Amino acid sequence: MTVHFIGAGPGAADLLTVRAVNLLRSAPVCLYAGTYLDPEVLAHCAPGAELIDTQGLDLDQIIAHCVRAHAEGKDVARLCSGDPSVYSALSEQKARLDAACIPWDVTPGVPAYAAAAAILGAELTVPEQVQSVVLTRTHARSTAMPETEALANFARTRATLILHLAITRVRVLAAELAGEYGAHCPVAVVYRASQPEQLVLRGTLADIADRVEAAELRQAAVILVGPALAESVDCAQSHLYDPSRDRTHITR
Structure with missing residues (x-):
């Protein structure tokens, strides 16, 4: 089994990636942070999936659910608000999973x-x-x-x-x-x-x-x-799209 850290995006159910939705549909266990998540995101989960709200849990309790799912041979979708690369406690969770010899991977999300x-x-x-x-x-x-x-x-x-x-x-x-x-x-x-x-x-x-x-x-x-x-910004023109830019060297 694998623990999939999944960027849940900012909240809207239609702002998840295709990969994230596919993982949610196939995971028998889903851990999610209810504080920041629109409940509609959980509609992507498989019928009958075990849904665990982590907002009242500490890190050891969260990992305990992953260890238990691992023993049962079940994949875990670990939903992180926004993108897992920022303020997700990913480092601490990875270290504990590594110590328990539990595989994991990361799917990015919309920050x-x-x-x-x-x-x-x-x-x-x-x-x-x-x-x-x-x-x-x-x-x-x-x-x-x-x-x-x-x-x-x-x-x-x-x-x-x-x-x-x-x-x-x-x-x-x-x-x-x-x-x-x-x-x-x-x-x-x-x-x-x-x-x-x-x-x-x-x-x-x-x-x-x-x-x-x-x-x-x-x-x-x-x-x-x-x-x-500012709601209206006056700015210089980007060099990339400047009409005067020499594009003769650009290969296609």
């Missing part, structure tokens, strides 16, 4: 920030303005951040900044970021991107905290900061 950008109709990189995207989070009651990854260090780059797990600290963070980006820098907050409860808030570093607090958002939201988030 929450990409779904948020699509909803906003935003390109996060704008020619000659911003060409980098920083994905990070902040520390409150969660795992400590490395000292070298202080938010101020990322802010100095003025790259498009994507903040996960940070919505409850938005007022403090906005004030901190305003020193580098400026108080009028565009900000967007997307709550439960692609799910029925989806909510989009637009503003600036000066007023986004008021909007978030008025909406009473406490979880499942992505914060996007930077000039690329």
Whole structure:
């Protein structure tokens, strides 16, 4: 048997990959994080599949379900919100499975920030303005951040900044970021991107905290900061598509 770590995407049942859907249809056991998942995603599971919500379980309890399924010869679909490469506890789970000699593989998914950008109709990189995207989070009651990854260090780059797990600290963070980006820098907050409860808030570093607090958002939201988030962006033309670019050397 194999434990399949599957990117469940941002929530919508139709934003899973074909590979993810096929794995869900064939797995007798599915572990999923109910906090962030639209229940419709589970409709892809096989009739009679064992569905286990992990939001109330610790890591050892989750792995125990995998060990038990392994002993029974059953594949496990381990659904991760967004994409398993970011904030999924993939490393810890892999280490425990390796120690138990249980095979595993990984299927990527649509990350929450990409779904948020699509909803906003935003390109996060704008020619000659911003060409980098920083994905990070902040520390409150969660795992400590490395000292070298202080938010101020990322802010100095003025790259498009994507903040996960940070919505409850938005007022403090906005004030901190305003020193580098400026108080009028565009900000967007997307709550439960692609799910029925989806909510989009637009503003600036000066007023986004008021909007978030008025909406009473406490979880499942992505914060996007930077000039690329302006609703109308004037930018230089990309060299790749510039009509004056010499294309005679391009082979077909």
